[in-house]
Amino acid sequence: MKMINGKYLAASLRIRAALLRTVQKIVVAFVKIDREKVVFDHFNGLDVGCNPGYIAKKLSEKYPGLKITWLLAEKYTGSHSSWLTYASTTPLAKAIAIASAKVVVFNTLNSMADWPKKKGQIWIQTGHGSFGIKKIGIDADVKRKELIKREVRKTNIFLSNSRFETGVFMSGFLFRRRQVIELGHARNDIFFNxxxxxxxxxxxxxxxxxxxxxxxxxxxxxxxxxxxxxxxxxxxxxxxxxxxxxxxxxxxxxxxxxxxxxxxxxxxxxxxxxxxxxxxxxxxxxxxxxxxxxxxxxxxxxxxxxxxxxxxxxxxxxxxxxxxxxxxxxxxxxxxxxxxxxxxxxxxxxxxxxxxxxxxxxxxxxxxxxxxxGSVENGDAAEKAADLIKKATQGVSVTELRSIYMGEEGPESQPDMPSSFAQEGNPRAPLQSSR
Missing domain, CATH: 3.40.50.12580 (CDP-glycerol glycerophosphotransferase, C-terminal domain)
Incomplete structure (x- = not known):
């Protein structure tokens, strides 16, 4: 009986996935990009928070003319902010929201791997960690490598807060150096205010x-x-x-x-x-x-x-x-x-x-x-991210954005890790201190 139920469940999941792909293709084909629309997501509609939340708030303050939309699960019971409009995370609503956005900002790794991206869009990954000690991505689990590759190919920019984090995401999530812009994490600005x-x-x-x-x-x-x-x-x-x-x-x-x-x-x-x-x-x-x-x-x-x-x-x-x-x-x-x-x-x-x-x-x-x-945290990450997103909606290319915010580093240069970051068997790791 369990085997039969398992087969039915597997078949049901395959059918659901096929239907979702069909819906996505139709939406992408018919929904046009709104160049003033920015869509945000935190943990697949968990709530309004983390780096995307702080960036969205700053963006609404500096550029009120932009259409800021937040993907929010229907089961969410928290308070809703008046400075945002909301879209459901149901498959059709999410597909329309993503397909119509000029810029998509998200922080959950692998969450966008199977969502289609339209030509002309800019996808920004903010991450939700810091100088974290736990290995992530394929550094921790090679089973997700293909999923990681799919998402990284679609992602234009990863916003890092340090040379260390840049190295971690190049190693664990296969980002290339040219995809990374070190601005700091918007959620950490509060520590400087x-x-x-x-x-x-x-x-x-x-x-x-x-x-x-x-x-x-x-x-x-x-x-x-x-x-x-x-x-x-x-x-x-x-x-x-x-x-x-x-x-x-x-x-x-x-x-x-x-x-x-x-x-x-x-x-x-x-x-x-x-x-x-x-x-x-x-x-x-x-x-x-x-x-x-x-x-x-x-x-x-x-x-x-x-x-x-x-x-x-x-x-x-x-x-x-x-x-x-x-x-x-x-x-x-x-x-x-x-x-x-x-x-x-x-x-x-x-x-x-x-x-x-x-x-x-x-x-x-x-x-x-x-x-x-190599921390770059100084309290202005949300403002810089908001300015970057505004420029992106105005048609500034990722290459130009990188030049503005990171200077003229070579596109594939490795992050400049201090020599004390090198430990035997782990070239990206040890944050040595004077303790």
Missing amino acids: HAQQTAVREDICRRYKIQGKKIVLFAPTHSKGDVAFIKKINVGGLLTALQARFGGEWIFGLRLHPRTRNKMEKRKLSLSNLKGPQIVDLSSHSDMQELLVSSEAVITDYSSGIFDFLLTRRPCFFHLEKQTQIALRRSIYFDFNTTPIPVSSNFDELIQNIELFDMDRFTHGVAAFLEQA
């Missing part, structure tokens, strides 16, 4: 009723043993250590990965150790950057968000068990101990890292880390 940070922090504290308290954000990534790992956190001991070292009254902010949340809901799992007046669940807050700028410290196992948080120069800590560190050796770009972030493998070590935290040493280590990564 004190007034915006203050406003966001006040809003977060008011919304979650934690005014006058400091947030330590605990944001583990999704993994097989994530729930068991989270259950081992001793919140009381952690908050006591933070208060003793840094002063003030602290609150524990839990930010579960969406996949972890889904797993817990399906299996009806609970975290009995994470309940109480000193704990606030921030998992439903979709904008991670808002949580980061509102936090005085961050703890994670290996979420890439901690590398964005480095831009704040505030204390942060890696915390993951020794067996996890060993298991990850083949799937990370650089060793945890080569960053300025203290590493612990058990709760006692985490508390010790907090108690002995050296702010001066950490700050100098962060500066060295960012310099060696």
Whole structure:
């Protein structure tokens, strides 16, 4: 019976895929490009956020005459922004939206591989990571190589935030150097805007009723043993250590990965150790950057968000068990101990890292880390991206855009990695620091 059901499911999926291709071909043939239309997508209609969200907001402010459309899933229940128009992610609506756009901006890798691209369009990939430690693309999984190739052939521009990230995307997603423009990540501009940070922090504290308290954000990534790992956190001991070292009254902010949340809901799992007046669940807050700028410290196992948080120069800590560190050796770009972030493998070590935290040493280590990564983050990425998109709608070619924003580098030159980025067996990896 299972085999029969499996055959029916496979046949159904093939028929659905064939119908979608037919719809796409018809739409591409009959829908004309609107040269003032820009379509944005974040994780296949998940919500309005990440780099595309911050770019769309800036674009609407600077160039209100453009038609900005956001692909949004019908199941989305968040608030809708008045400065955007919306298109559904149903196959027909998405096909029409993409086919009619002069510029398409997206951040989910492989999400556009099987969507047709019209001549004259410019597709821009923003990514959704940073100086992340986890290997991606074919560096992590060669099974998706053909899918990656299809998408990269269609993508005109990848917006990078550093020489390191450029190298990662050339290695993991086969981008060529001429496709990359290093502008910074729009979502990280907030780390350079004190007034915006203050406003966001006040809003977060008011919304979650934690005014006058400091947030330590605990944001583990999704993994097989994530729930068991989270259950081992001793919140009381952690908050006591933070208060003793840094002063003030602290609150524990839990930010579960969406996949972890889904797993817990399906299996009806609970975290009995994470309940109480000193704990606030921030998992439903979709904008991670808002949580980061509102936090005085961050703890994670290996979420890439901690590398964005480095831009704040505030204390942060890696915390993951020794067996996890060993298991990850083949799937990370650089060793945890080569960053300025203290590493612990058990709760006692985490508390010790907090108690002995050296702010001066950490700050100098962060500066060295960012310099060696070739970071170009300085707070104007959204504005530059908005200007670039405006020029693209006006007919400026990708070659000209690259010349404007990147100078006259050779089209196939490799990124200029510092010599300290070379580790045995991994030419693109190790972000060495002075720690």
